Amino acid sequence: MGEFFQSLAAHSFLRNALFAGLLASVACGVVGTWVVTRRITVIAGSIAHAVLGGMGAAYYLRVVKHWEWLSPLHGAVAAALLAALAIGWMKSRGDEREDTVISAIWSIGIAIGVLFLFLTPGYKTDLMSYLFGNIVMVDAGALRLLVILDAIVLLAAAAFYNPLLAVCFDEEFARLRGINVQFFYTLLLCLTALTIVTLIYVVGVVMVIALITLPVSVAGRFSRKLWQMMLLSALLCGFLTTAGLAISYQPDLPVGATTILLTAVVYAAVSLGAGLHQRMHRRASTTAAADREGDKT
Amino acid sequence: MTAPDVTTVPAVSIRDLWFAYDGPPVLREVSFDLAAGDFVSIIGPNGGGKTTLLKLLLGLLSPTRGSLRVFGRAPDAARKRLGYMPQQISLDTSFPVTAIDIVLMGRLGNGFPAGPFRRADREAAETALRDVEAHDLRNRGFFSLSGGQRQRILIARALASGPDLLLLDEPTASLDPAVQDDLYELLTRLNRRMTIMLVSHDIGVVSKHVRTVVCVSGQVAIHPVEAISGELARVLFHGAEDVKLVRHDQCEGGHPGHPPGTRHATHTTAGHSERR
Incomplete structure (x- = not known):
């Protein structure tokens, strides 16, 4: 791992990768907290896969139709926002088959992606990088985009912390207080969509959900307020992406997969630790209760 | 509660109200008035329309x-004067939120929420x-509180907007039961400055x-509580010992012609529905 830090000074691509991981962690911690507490991780999964369709279409248009100005990222952002708006609009209609449509968007996204990739010559080898991320290929332009996405997420979090908390905690009550629940729910979905696009650059489509939920779940165990959960999960996410990069560097392992497995290990360890702690705590209190019983007799 | 309302405008006034979700009517021919300052309990069987009535009042x-x-x-226009405490906050018990966070939600909606x-x-x-004697709990995690403490916090949230x-x-x-009594004591105290309407299963405690x-x-009729707590309870519920077990067909014999007013019970019958 020491070699990683030496190489960090020498290679700009490694520095870019490090910054990309840290920048993505900010959005991940903030939006992940909303996604987990509002229980829309499946929607996040659906949006993440719809992104693949947008990327495939954009790549096709760029390579085959020579739309040089169009990058896969544009396609990704467009597809993610489109999926978010569609799901938000469906909820506003009170459609009871919400989960069906969410699953449909999921698979249609992949299908479109695969179809366009098939039609685009010479692209197939790059598919792996969109599935599992290509953090070491992030350039300055992508870093700028990550900064912009972070700014949007943080601005929204600062401005609408209270109504978003209310919408996540008790939607009906928020509506009664005159909060435009539909607006804030759709805003939440759009922020989720933008964050997913951010994270795809770090860990890829397949891994997005793990990174947006697991660090947040760990942070949730140590938080009493929503902003604490956001801060803690952003810090944890930053640590995990950095550690994933460092660990995978020398053996030349795929960064995305390494990061996710590291995240899973931390999640499992904390869950296990919490379970043990709870059991011991319970045993301690029952022993204490038994002692009190003993004193009485 | 502003003084003129007590004497002039009723807190709630319903005229020939019907309500159906998709199927048969849940509520029908409902007409009654409730004076401002009253302390009212809505009772009735499951599926009888209690929560529906509450949601109609809330708009x-x-x-x-x-x-x-x-x-x-109209309820929409009166929403600012209403405080609402839902039956259950069905959430994961790990939601990171403190008591004061929740009470502050009652202050939302005063202007653009930014x-x-x-x-x-x-x-x-x-x-x-x-007001709900829970100030010492302000920084506690909501889901680390006991059932009674949580109810107090949710009542405080409803009070935070200064409802009538x-x-x-x-x-x-x-x-x-002991916690229930404490809570009713609190509500009785709050009733000095606002009209209170609550849904309950338990006529024994409520009365x-x-x-x-x-x-x-299904339908609604109104009665003074003295009558409810005495013989009328047995008439209304066909002598059921435990009102919690009351079924649709046991809450009948409405009094649609009963003049509305204070110290009355409103009684609603008919209309079967699985939804509330």
Whole structure:
């Protein structure tokens, strides 16, 4: 791992990768907290896969139709926002088959992606990088985009912390207080969509959900307020992406997969630790209760 | 509660109200008035329309037919004067939120909801917490609190907006009898400055505290609570010992012609529905 830090000074691509991981962690911690507490991780999964369709279409248009100005990222952002708006609009209609449509968007996204990739010559080898991320290929332009996405997420979090908390905690009550629940729910979905696009650059489509939920779940165990959960999960996410990069560097392992497995290990360890702690705590209190019983007799 | 309302405008005024979700009517031919300052319990069997009636008053549902006025206005327009405590916050118990966070939610909707809460909002939330004698819990995690403490926090949230009518959906469900009594004591105290309407299953407990009972089972009739707590309870519920077990067909014999007024019970019959 020491070699990683030496190489960090020498290679700009490694520095870019490090910054990309840290920048993505900010959005991940903030939006992940909303996604987990509002229980829309499946929607996040659906949006993440719809992104693949947008990327495939954009790549096709760029390579085959020579739309040089169009990058896969544009396609990704467009597809993610489109999926978010569609799901938000469906909820506003009170459609009871919400989960069906969410699953449909999921698979249609992949299908479109695969179809366009098939039609685009010479692209197939790059598919792996969109599935599992290509953090070491992030350039300055992508870093700028990550900064912009972070700014949007943080601005929204600062401005609408209270109504978003209310919408996540008790939607009906928020509506009664005159909060435009539909607006804030759709805003939440759009922020989720933008964050997913951010994270795809770090860990890829397949891994997005793990990174947006697991660090947040760990942070949730140590938080009493929503902003604490956001801060803690952003810090944890930053640590995990950095550690994933460092660990995978020398053996030349795929960064995305390494990061996710590291995240899973931390999640499992904390869950296990919490379970043990709870059991011991319970045993301690029952022993204490038994002692009190003993004193009485 | 402003003084003129007590004497002039009824807190709730319903005329020939019908309501159906998709199927048969859940509520039909409902007409009654409730004076401002009253302490009312809505009782009736499961599926009888208690929560539906509450949601109509809140403007979350619209009547299929008929009119419903809250302080002389449409529910939507009167919403600012309503405080609401839902039956259950069905959430994961790991939601990171403290008592004061929740009470502050009662202050939302005063202007465009951007930026942090203002000092006046924070002070109103602190006052609401003192009103329910739970100020010491302000920084505790909500889900680390006991059932009774949680109910107090949710009542404080409803109070934070300074309502004139407090609507509570089964505030004492699944609480110990002693905790229930404490909560009713609190509500009785709050009733000095606002109209209170609560849904309850337990006529035995309710009749000790409220002044008017509204019996809802499709139709509605209103009775003074003295009558409810005495012989009328047995008439209304066909001698059922435990009102919690009352079925649709046991809440019948409405009194649609009964003149509305204070110290009355409202009684509603007919209309079968699985949904509330």
